[in-house]
Amino acid sequence: ANxxxxxxxxxxxxxxAFGGSGxxxxxxxxxxxxxxxxxxxxxxxxxxxxxxRRFFRxxxxxxxxxxxxxxxxxxxxxxxxxxxxxxEVWWQxxxxxxxxxxxxxxxxxxxWSLPVEMELYLAYGVMLSLVRRWGWPAGLMIVGAVSxxxxxxxxxxxxxxxxxxxxxxWLIWSAGALLAEWWVxxxxxxxxxxxxLLALGLLGVAVRVRxxxxxxxxHDHLWAGFYFLVLWLALARTGWFERFPSSVRSGLTLLGxxxxxxxxxHFPLFFVWGAAWRASFGTKxxxxxxxxxxxxxxxxxxxxxxxxxxDPSQRLARTxxxxxQEKAAVGVL
Numbered sequence: 001a002n003x004x005x006x007x008x009x010x011x012x013x014x015x016x017a018f019g020g021s022g023x024x025x026x027x028x029x030x031x032x033x034x035x036x037x038x039x040x041x042x043x044x045x046x047x048x049x050x051x052x053r054r055f056f057r058x059x060x061x062x063x064x065x066x067x068x069x070x071x072x073x074x075x076x077x078x079x080x081x082x083x084x085x086x087x088e089v090w091w092q093x094x095x096x097x098x099x100x101x102x103x104x105x106x107x108x109x110x111x112w113s114l115p116v117e118m119e120l121y122l123a124y125g126v127m128l129s130l131v132r133r134w135g136w137p138a139g140l141m142i143v144g145a146v147s148x149x150x151x152x153x154x155x156x157x158x159x160x161x162x163x164x165x166x167x168x169x170w171l172i173w174s175a176g177a178l179l180a181e182w183w184v185x186x187x188x189x190x191x192x193x194x195x196x197l198l199a200l201g202l203l204g205v206a207v208r209v210r211x212x213x214x215x216x217x218x219h220d221h222l223w224a225g226f227y228f229l230v231l232w233l234a235l236a237r238t239g240w241f242e243r244f245p246s247s248v249r250s251g252l253t254l255l256g257x258x259x260x261x262x263x264x265x266h267f268p269l270f271f272v273w274g275a276a277w278r279a280s281f282g283t284k285x286x287x288x289x290x291x292x293x294x295x296x297x298x299x300x301x302x303x304x305x306x307x308x309x310x311d312p313s314q315r316l317a318r319t320x321x322x323x324x325q326e327k328a329a330v331g332v333l
Contacts, residue, residue: 021206021223023113026263027169028227030117031176032183034124039177039184042132045125046328049321054121056317059096062114064309065264066093069108072268076107081275083107099164107271110263112164119166120173127174136181140174147171151217168217172224179228183235191236199229255299258306265305266298 034054038045070090073083083106092098093105096115104111131139150167166173182188206222234240241249255262273294277285285291 021219021227024169024172024220024224025227026113027117027120027173028176028179028224028231030120031173031178032180032231033176034121035128035177035180036184038128039180045128046325047125049324050124052320052324053317054118056313056320058114058118058121060313061260061264061305061309062096062111063094064305065108065268066090066111068265068305069105069111069268072272073105073107075272076275079272079275079279081271081278083271108267110267116164116166116169120170123166123170123173124177127170127177131177131181136178140171140178143174144171155215169220172221172228175224175228176231179231179235188232188235191233195229195232199226199233202226202229254303258299258303258310261302261306261310262298265302266295269298269301270294 073085076083085105085107086102089098089102089105092101093111096118098104099112099115127139127143130142133139134142147167147170150165202222202225206219206226209219209222241252244252270291274284277290
């Protein structure tokens with residue numbers, strides 16, 4: 001509060017305490033995008049095509065980001081800020097098993113969600129089978145029961161802090177798939193004022209419990225509920241995006257395109273820039289304008305990272321998937 005009085009721009013720092021909640025939005029959007037090709041269909045999931053597309057969507061850019069993080073850690077060390085990350089952590093991170101082992105590398109704690117995402121990809125086939133057999137309400141109830149049961153088990157075992165397993169987020173991810181099903185089948189329910197009030201209520205509670213000693217899973221599901229309602233509103237009110245000026249639409253499209261790259265490299269960039277600032281001035285920056293400028297600089301660098309890693313990986317995935325589909329078609333003929 002005092003910082004806001006001293007410098008109005010410092011008020012921009014207030015939302016940063018809730019930045020981690022954006023991962024719940026990421027899980028919802030991921031569930032939406034992954035289910036979109038299967039939404040409204042009854043055809044079996046081609047596991048080979050699905051596996052190719054999912055693997056190349058996540059792992060090659062992730063691998064490049066691990067190498068980039070290592071490079072940033074070396075640069076920061078040369079500037080007098082060691083990361084204190086062991087070789088064991090790096091190897092586990094490369095293999096995407098760090099959530100069950102030594103934890104995340106210091107220069108990039110955001111890596112925790114990517115192994116979870118891969119596990120959710122594997123669980124998608126189970127979710128799809130459930131909703132096709134029992135329907136969406138019953139299927140999601142089963143998913144929710146498994147998720148809740150898992151979390152209760154963690155509490156019983158005295159591990160409420162365990163935060164690296166897909167089961168804690170399976171219902172959230174599956175809710176994103178439900179949005180895709182609504183959208184493709186043209187059955188998006190009417191978004192009434194009561195849902196808007198619920199969204200505001202969830203937002204208020206989520207902000208409040210951020211400062212209470214509650215398990216992180218409670219925070220995550222409150223934020224997920226809020227983001228689900230926001231996405232529902234966006235689907236129910238079609239045409240809202242076109243009302244933005246073309247420059248704004250282009251900027252948002254660009255940000256959406258490289259958003260995965262932004263997520264992958266923003267922490268190590270901040271780590272290096274912080275080390276460089278301390279090496280030059282001996283302390284953290286006193287003005288909030290400095291981290292704002294650093295945040296803005298992430299975008300063009302993330303776009304470059306996308307061009308060099310994500311885009312080629314996705315192109316390769318499309319090529320391999322198309323070849324697989326062509327072979328399958330020839331086999332049928």
